[in-house]
Amino acid sequence: MTILKTAGLTKKFGDFAALDGVDIEVGKGEVYGFIGPNGAGKSTTIRVLLGILKATEGQATIFGKDVWKDAVGIHKRVAYVPGDVNLWPNLTGGEVIDLFIKLRGGNNKSRREELIRRFDLDPSKKCRTYSKGNRQKVALVAALSSDADLYILDEPTSGLDPLMERVFQECVREAKAEGKSILLSSHILSEVEQLCDKVAIIRQGKIIEKGTLKELRHLTGTMLLVETKEPMPNLAEVKGVQGIEQKDGALSFQVDQEELDHVVRYVSGFGIIRMESAPPTLEELFMRHYEGTGTGGAL
Amino acid sequence: MTNQLFSGTGSLSRFILRRDRIRIPIWILSFVFATVATAVAFIGLYENAQERQAIASTMGNPAMTAMVGPGYGLANYTSGAMMAHQMLLMTAVVVGLMSVLLVIRHTRTDEEEGRIEMVRSLPVGRLSNVAATLLVLFLVNIVLAILTGVSLYALNIESMELEGSLLYGAALGATGMIFASLTAVCAQLSHNARSAMGLSIGILLLAYIVRAIGDVGSEAVAWLSPLGWIVRSEVYVNNIWWPVLMTVGAAVVFGGLAMYLNSIRDLGAGFLPARAGKIHASPLLLSPFGLAFRLQRTGFIAWAISMYVLGASYGSVMGDMESFFADVDLMQDLLVPMEGFSLVEQFVPTLMAVMTIIATIPVLMAVLKVRGEEKNDRIEHVLGRAVSRNRLLGSYLLISLIASFVMISLAGLGLGTVADAVMEEGFDIGMAYQAALAYLPAVWAMIGVAVLLIGWLPKLTGFIWLYLSFSFFVIYLGSLFQLPEWVEKTTPFGYVSAIPLEQFDWLQAIVLTTVAILLIVIGFVGYNKRDIGK
Numbered sequence: 065m066t067i068l069k070t071a072g073l074t075k076k077f078g079d080f081a082a083l084d085g086v087d088i089e090v091g092k093g094e095v096y097g098f099i100g101p102n103g104a105g106k107s108t109t110i111r112v113l114l115g116i117l118k119a120t121e122g123q124a125t126i127f128g129k130d131v132w133k134d135a136v137g138i139h140k141r142v143a144y145v146p147g148d149v150n151l152w153p154n155l156t157g158g159e160v161i162d163l164f165i166k167l168r169g170g171n172n173k174s175r176r177e178e179l180i181r182r183f184d185l186d187p188s189k190k191c192r193t194y195s196k197g198n199r200q201k202v203a204l205v206a207a208l209s210s211d212a213d214l215y216i217l218d219e220p221t222s223g224l225d226p227l228m229e230r231v232f233q234e235c236v237r238e239a240k241a242e243g244k245s246i247l248l249s250s251h252i253l254s255e256v257e258q259l260c261d262k263v264a265i266i267r268q269g270k271i272i273e274k275g276t277l278k279e280l281r282h283l284t285g286t287m288l289l290v291e292t293k294e295p296m297p298n299l300a301e302v303k304g305v306q307g308i309e310q311k312d313g314a315l316s317f318q319v320d321q322e323e324l325d326h327v328v329r330y331v332s333g334f335g336i337i338r339m340e341s342a343p344p345t346l347e348e349l350f351m352r353h354y355e356g357t358g359t360g361g362a363l
Numbered sequence: 364m365t366n367q368l369f370s371g372t373g374s375l376s377r378f379i380l381r382r383d384r385i386r387i388p389i390w391i392l393s394f395v396f397a398t399v400a401t402a403v404a405f406i407g408l409y410e411n412a413q414e415r416q417a418i419a420s421t422m423g424n425p426a427m428t429a430m431v432g433p434g435y436g437l438a439n440y441t442s443g444a445m446m447a448h449q450m451l452l453m454t455a456v457v458v459g460l461m462s463v464l465l466v467i468r469h470t471r472t473d474e475e476e477g478r479i480e481m482v483r484s485l486p487v488g489r490l491s492n493v494a495a496t497l498l499v500l501f502l503v504n505i506v507l508a509i510l511t512g513v514s515l516y517a518l519n520i521e522s523m524e525l526e527g528s529l530l531y532g533a534a535l536g537a538t539g540m541i542f543a544s545l546t547a548v549c550a551q552l553s554h555n556a557r558s559a560m561g562l563s564i565g566i567l568l569l570a571y572i573v574r575a576i577g578d579v580g581s582e583a584v585a586w587l588s589p590l591g592w593i594v595r596s597e598v599y600v601n602n603i604w605w606p607v608l609m610t611v612g613a614a615v616v617f618g619g620l621a622m623y624l625n626s627i628r629d630l631g632a633g634f635l636p637a638r639a640g641k642i643h644a645s646p647l648l649l650s651p652f653g654l655a656f657r658l659q660r661t662g663f664i665a666w667a668i669s670m671y672v673l674g675a676s677y678g679s680v681m682g683d684m685e686s687f688f689a690d691v692d693l694m695q696d697l698l699v700p701m702e703g704f705s706l707v708e709q710f711v712p713t714l715m716a717v718m719t720i721i722a723t724i725p726v727l728m729a730v731l732k733v734r735g736e737e738k739n740d741r742i743e744h745v746l747g748r749a750v751s752r753n754r755l756l757g758s759y760l761l762i763s764l765i766a767s768f769v770m771i772s773l774a775g776l777g778l779g780t781v782a783d784a785v786m787e788e789g790f791d792i793g794m795a796y797q798a799a800l801a802y803l804p805a806v807w808a809m810i811g812v813a814v815l816l817i818g819w820l821p822k823l824t825g826f827i828w829l830y831l832s833f834s835f836f837v838i839y840l841g842s843l844f845q846l847p848e849w850v851e852k853t854t855p856f857g858y859v860s861a862i863p864l865e866q867f868d869w870l871q872a873i874v875l876t877t878v879a880i881l882l883i884v885i886g887f888v889g890y891n892k893r894d895i896g897k
Contacts, residue, residue: 114747116895136751144747150740152658156640159648166649167748188639193555203744 065092067214067245068113072122075108075269082108084269085122090214090245090262095236097260098249099350105269106249107147110218113247114144126214140169143212147219147249149199151191157202158187164206176209182231196223208235215239215246221255233259253346263346265353272353281343285320288327289342293335302330314338318348368626371487375495379469387503390461394535395510398454402446402518415440422448426679426785429575432594435601441522443599447531452594456571458507458535459542459590462500463563466546469496471556480630493547493625497618500543508536527599530607534593537607540614541589542567547621554633589613651750652758659732663766666725670770673721674777677714681707681782681790704864707782707790711798712861713839714778719802720835720856722770723809727827730763730813734824742895752891760814760883767806775799791863798862804875808855809834811882818889830854 068090075083083105090096100106111117113124115135124131126138151160161180165171180187183201191199200223207215215236221229236246236259250256256263257277264274273280285304290296291314299315300308304323309316319327331339344352380387409415419440421427428434432452436444470493473479479492488494512532516525546563553559570588577585578594585591592606628634647653656663733756736742745755779795809831816824834854841851851857858875860868 111743111896114743116743116746118892118894135746136749139747140749142747144743146740146743146747148740151744152654152741155644155648155657156642158640158642159644162644163649163654164744164748166644167651167745167750169749187642190640192557 066090066128067092067094068096068124068126068247070109070113070122070124073109073112073119073124074121075112075117076120082269083112083119086266086269086271088264088271088274090247092245093240093243094262095240095246095248095260097256097263098247098266099251099253099256099263099346100266101251104266106266107218108269109266110144110216110247110249113216114139114142141213142216143168143207143210143214144216145200145203145207145218145220147222149196149203151194151199151202153192154190156188156190157185157194157198160191160202161187161206161209164203165209168210168212170210172209172211176205179205179208179235182235183228197225197228200224201228204232204235208239213244215244217246218249219251220248221250221252229255253350257346265350267353273349277346280346280349285318285344286324287316287318287342287344287348288331289314289316289338289340290331290336291315291338292331293337296331296334299331302327318344367488368490369488369494370491371485372491372494372498375482375487375491376498379495379499383465383499387465390465391503391507391510394454394458394461394507395514398450398511398531399514399518401450402442402515402520402523405446406442406520409442409445412440415442415445418445421680424679424785425579426676426781428578430676430679432574433578435597436599441599442520443522443524443527446523447527447598447600451531451534451598452574452590455535455538455590455593456567458504458539459567459570460564462504462539462543463546463560463567465503466496466500466543467550467556467560467563469499470547470550471553471559474631475556483630490622490625493550493622497543497547497621501540501614504536504539504543507539508532511535522599524599526602530596530602530604531598533604533607534596534598534610537610537614538589538593541610541617544614544617544621548617548624551621551624551628552634554631554635554637558635650758651745651755652761654745655732655758655762658736659729659762662728663725663762666766667769667773670718670722670725671773671777673718674774674779675781677718678778678781678783678790679785681778681786707786708794708863711778711795712864715775715798715802715862716838716856716859717835718774718778719771719799719806720831720838722767722774723806723831725770726763726767726806727809727813727831729766730759730810730817731824731827733759734817734821737821737895746895752895753887756814756817756887756890760810763810763813764807767803767810771799771802771806772796794863797867801860801862801867801872802856804872804879805855805859807879808875808882811879811886814883814886815889816886818886818893821893 066089068088070086070088073083073086074081086105086109088096088098088109098106098109108117112119113126113131115131115138118132127141129138131138151157155163158180161176165176183205185198185201185205189198191202194202200220204220207217221232224232233255236248239246246259248256248260260277262274262276263280264271266272285306289311296315299305299317302323304320304327306318306320307316409418419434419437422434422437422440431449434448436448473482473492482492483489509529509532512529515523515528515531542563545566546559549562549566550559553562570590574585574588574591574594577583577588577591585595589610592610595606596603624634648657733742736745742755746752775796775798776792778799779790779792782790782795783792809827812830813824813827816827820826834856837846837850837854838856855875855878858871860866860871
C-alpha cells in the first residue's frame with residue numbers, strides 16, 4: 065500500500081528549479097532513504113510534502129490526499145523532525161515536547177517519559193541552553209512519542225553522538241516493526257544503509273537513482289580484493305573491471321555484475337592466494353554518481 | 364599572586380575597547396548631544412525669568428517630584444537649575460542602563476558563549492576579565508562626564524557655570540560607574556546572561572522607585588538609592604560634590620565585591636540557585652494561541668504598564684497646565700481658545716493621538732511576531748502539525764486585537780485617573796476613555812495593513828513601521844508645518860473624531876473598521892496561498 069507518492073514534483077524559486085520532476089514512493093512499513101548532498105533538494109522536497117511550500121508542478125499525496133489542500137488532515141497522522149531544529153529560547157524542552165504532541169492532537173504520556181529517558185534529555189532546561197544535539201532530541205522525542213503513521217525525518221541525527229544515534233536507530237526499527245512508514249533524509253550513508261529498505265539519490269533537484277539497496281548494487285557490481293602468486297599485468301584491459309587500486313600487496317577493483325564469471329576465471333589463472341568479495345557500500349554507490357560532476361549540490 | 368589574578372588585564376581592556384570601538388563612542392556622543400540639545404531647547408523655550416517661574420510653580424506637586432526628583436532653587440529657577448532638575452535624573456537612569464548593557468555583554472554573555480573559557484586558557488589572570496570590563500566602563504563614564512560637563516559649559520549660558528557643568532557631567536558618570544559595579548556583582552550572582560540582565564535592570568528600576576518614594580515621603584528612604592544621592596547634588600544651585608564622590612566610592616566598593624565573588628566561583632556557575640524549568644507545559648500553552656501569547660507575555664505586560672505610566676505622566680501635568688498656559692504667551696498663540704472648552708480639554712485629542720500612535724507599536728509587534736517566527740524557522744514546527752494557516756495567523760491577530768484594546772484603554776485611563784487626582788476641579792475620566800477608544804478603528808486599520816503585508820509581501824513587512832512613523836509625523840507635526848488637509852487623510856489616524864471637541868462620528872468609524880476587516884481578509888487569503896519560509 066502506498067503511503068506517500070510524488071509524481072513529477074517540481075518547485076521553482078524564480079527561474080531556479082530547486083526540484084525538477086521528483087518521483088518517490090513510500091509504501092506501508094517501509095523505511096525510505098533519501099540521500100544527497102546539502103542543497104540537492106532534500107529539504108525542499110520535504111517542505112513541499114508538509115504543505116509549507118507549494119509545488120510549481122506535479123503531484124504529491126500522502127495517505128492518498130493532496131499535501132497542499134489537505135495539509136491539516138494529513139498532519140494528524142504525520143510526525144516530522146526538521147534538519148535545523150530552532151526552538152523558542154525561553155521555553156523548556158519539556159514544554160516544547162508537550163506543545164508539539166498537543167498540536168498534532170495526540171497524548172501519550174508514558175511513551176514521552178520513556179523516550180526522554182532513552183535519549184537522556186533533561187526536559188527542565190530552557191531551550192536556549194541546549195546544544196544542537198539536544199534540540200534535535202527534543203524534536204525526536206516529540207515526533208516519536210506521537211502515534212503517527214508516517215515519520216518524516218530530515219537529517220535527524222546530524223548532531224547526535226554515536227550512542228544516541230544507536231538509540232535513534234532502535235526507535236526507527238521499532239516503528240518499522242509496528243508497520244509505520246518512514247521517510248529518512250540523510251547524508252550519513254551508513255545510517256541509511258543500515259535502516260532503509262529503499263533509497264533515492266537526489267542531485268540538483270533530480271532523482272538520479274532509486275530502488276532497493278539490492279537493485280542499486282546490482283547496477284554497480286561487486287568489489288573484489290585479490291592477491292595472486294603471479295602479477296596480473298593486463299587486468300585493466302579485462303572487460304568489466306574498473307577502479308583498480310593497490311592495497312597491501314593485493315589489488316582491489318570493481319567488477320560489473322554480468323562480467324563476474326568471466327573475470328574470476330581470468331584471475332584464477334594467476335594463482336589466487338587471497339580473494340575477498342563484498343557488495344559496494346552505499347558510499348561507493350553514492351560517490352560513483354557524484355565523482356567527476358563537481359560539487360553535485362544544486363546551489 | 365597579583366600576577367595570577369590580574370595578568371593580561373591591560374590587553375583585555377584594549378581588546379574590549381577594540382570590540383566596542385563603534386558602540387562606545389555612539390553611546391557617549393548620544394548622551395553629550397542629547398544633553399546639549401536639551402539645554403539649547405530649554406533656552407529657546409523659556410526666554411525669560413518670568414516664563415521659567417511659571418513652569419517652576421508647576422514643579423512643586425508630588426507627581427513631578429516622583430518623576431524627576433525633589434525641586435530645588437525653585438525660588439530662582441534659572442536655566443541651569445531647570446536643566447539639572449528636569450533632565451539630570453532621567454539622563455542618569457539611561458547612563459545606568461548603558462552600563463548594565465555593556466557590563467553584561469563583556470561578562471556573563473561572553474561566559475555563556477564560551478569565549479571567557481578560551482581567554483582563560485591563555486596566560487590570563489582569573490579576575491582579569493571582570494577587572495578589564497570595570498576598567499573600561501569606568502573610563503567610558505569618566506570620558507562621558509568630562510565631555511558632557513565641558514560641552515555644557517561651552518554653551519556659554521549664564522546660569523551654567525563651569526563648576527556646575529562639571530558636576531552635572533560627574534553626576535552622570537558616577538551613576539554609570541555605580542551601575543557598572545552593581546551589574547558586575549549581578550553577573551556573578553546569576554547563572555546566565557539573561558537573568559543577570561534582568562536582575563541588573565530590576566535594581567536600576569528599584570533604585571528609581573525607592574528614590575521616588577523617598578523624595579515624596581521620607582528623606583531617609585531616598586538615601587537608600589544611589590539615584591537619591593545623585594539628585595541631592597543640587598547641580599547649578601548649590602553644587603554639592605560629596606554625594607557624587609560617595610557614589611564613586613560605592614562603585615569602587617561594589618567593584619571589589621564583584622571581583623571577590625568572581626574569585627570564589629567556578630566558571631559558568633552562579634550564586635543564586637538555578638531554578639529548574641517546568642518539565643511539563645501548562646495547559647494554557649498548549650495551543651497556537653497559547654504559544655503565541657506565551658512568547659510575547661513579558662513584552663505585553665511591560666508595554667501595558669508603560670502605556671499606563673505614559674498616560675499617567677501626561678495626566679500628572681494636567682493640573683498645572685491651565686495656569687501654565689495662562690502665563691506663557693507662546694502657548695496662547697499656539698492654542699486658539701474654543702468656545703465651551705477649557706484649554707486642558709482642547710489639549711486632550713493631541714495627547715490621545717500621540718499616545719495611541721505609541722500604543723500601536725506593541726499592537727503591530729504582536730501580529731508581526733508571526734513573521735519573525737517564520738524567519739527563525741520555527742513556524743514549521745507548528746504548521747508541520749495539525750494546525751491550519753488560518754488558525755496560526757488568527758492566533759497572532761487575536762493577540763494584536765486584544766493588545767489594541769488593552770494598550771489604548773490603559774493609556775486613556777492613566778491620563779484620566781491621574782489628571783482627576785491632581786486637578787482641583789477634577790477631570791472627566793469617562794471623557795478621556797472615550798477619546799482614547801475613538802482611536803481603535805484607526806489602529807485596527809493599521810493591523811489590517813500589517814496582515815495584508817504578511818499575506819502578500821512578507822519581505823516588506825517592515826514597511827508598516829515606516830507608515831506608522833509617517834502617521835506620527837503627519838498627525839503630531841502636521842499643524843505645526845502647515846501641511847495641507849489631504850496629507851492627514853493618507854493615514855487612518857486622520858479619520859478619528861477629536862473627542863471632546865467633536866462628536867463621535869459613527870459612520871467614519873464603521874467605514875474604517877470595514878476597511879480594516881477587508882484588509883485582514885485579503886491578507887489571510889494571501890497567507891494561505893504563499894510559500895512559508897525565509
